[in-house]
Amino acid sequence: MARCSLYRYQCSQYGPESTLKKKKKKTGGAGYLASFLIKTLLSRGYTVHATLRNLGDSTKVGLLKGLPGGETNLKLFEADIYRADEFVPAIHGCQVVLHLATPLLHSHQSSKYKNTSEAAVDGVRSIVDACIRSGTVKKLIYTATVMAAAPLSHEDVTSFKDSMDETCWTPSNFPTPYHHVDLFAKYTQSKIAAEKEVLSYNGRGIQVVSLVCGLVGGCETLQSVISESVGLIVSQVARDKNRYEMLRFLEELLSKVPLVHIQDVTAAHVFCIENSDINGRFLCANHYLKSIKIASYYQQHSPLITIPQEFIEDSMRETKWGSRKLEEAGFEYKYDYKMILSGSLECAKKLCNLLN
Template identity: 45%
Template structure:
């Protein structure tokens, strides 16, 4: 029987939805988890944290995007200075991977790792906060990928552009990504507009289960060598498909007519690059939605 290998890893953002679950999974597998790079001899670093709200009065950065880019530089430079870190895994977002053409007029044939979200496009369902977040995630991901070209690629960098994350949580509240999924049932206008925006941006709603997200991150440290950008979503239904699934499984909830009558087919989402490396998704659309509802009900976000 092959002896298991355990590593020292560092995680930023370990108290969030993805980070908390990832810490639990890593510990269960026997890895040692730290929350700091300094003098800890870590081999792998997961950069899960990201700045969300920006206060220009108390920050040296002009906006969230500048803060996010500075943040990834600090982490990547610390990895290089450590002389022990082999690989840095950055939790990116599919929001940085829009298949829209630069003029925003139409979609490309599919979403893949070559897609980058254009900034000079107007959207119906968005606001300054959302656009600031997208810009920060896009520029930060591009910046951190540049480290693959530095110092003869001594530091391997992997970015996982993750879909909307559903499922259960270790947190005492419903994570915002789960609230987005559940907005068709809860009727929350802010989150349902975010859902509309995602379809406007990406052509569909890429979904991934929290368990698969964590396994994908761990997969990135289990390979002998791995670097570059990878899309991470198991499925990509339209809002209409999600609404229809909810309506069939949970008829006790009233779903607005506009969601039932939307487009039936979205833009193709190609996440095979990660799968060709050997990764397998364990959760489909039905399980992602069912577990998200269970989470919402358990935490009192949805009334049965």
């Protein structure tokens, strides 16, 4: 099987202390999606290179090395986005590189970059250049976010297009109705800039795929803490105002909330690895819901759930999901929105004692 390099840049959890998880964590190769991808790739016989910011973190190293095949087919490297040349050894000898996420909190330890957007874009350049120079890497898969694909009109950023698809790009002057989630807005700006940068390399000595992922949910996780994306999905049930306003930020930005199951996101990455003709930009989500529908589903399917009215708002928008590009390329989603929502709730019950 091919050799893959997979890494996730540092990304602190954000927001004040909340109902579900009060302790801030930093995520790397041991993050929610990254760890699940590593497990899947190892199970399929791949040799995987993965990076962590600190190889002295025995919890994260133990999590990854403890995966089936981890001792033999997983090699860990220490790397930091603010020292992008550190990723070169992890890329060496690989055929495919999976580049997940971007820095959320700006590190002021280095004066090289003034913000996370500069760091993310320079990181993309360094990584793509290292891929091309390696002589072995054929494809780079960038895990993007739907936050960079808002169906807002560029002429009038207060109005929405009729549908959301791969042609949508979030305008640089997008509105931010929730001012205390300014960090979310800065994260969006950095993801827009990084995705545009990485796509500009497609066909220039390397194939580039951008998987623009929706809000990821489901009950499967290798972590002992709830992921931020699952926290947003169950925020109405948890009565978590901070995360609920982040959910509403997504809805205000995207008209509705695109959802995708962790298993489907993982399968989409593998699909892009194993299909040599796949390149370009693909939205990766199979449901597009209003937050009011998410609340309604939970209240209808669990007698224990009562959601206060302050967590139920109707955007009154009817923008449609207009993307089938990934499916037209041959990919098949296996998990519907009921599985995503119920799985996320089960995860919150298990890890956060929600409703217990």
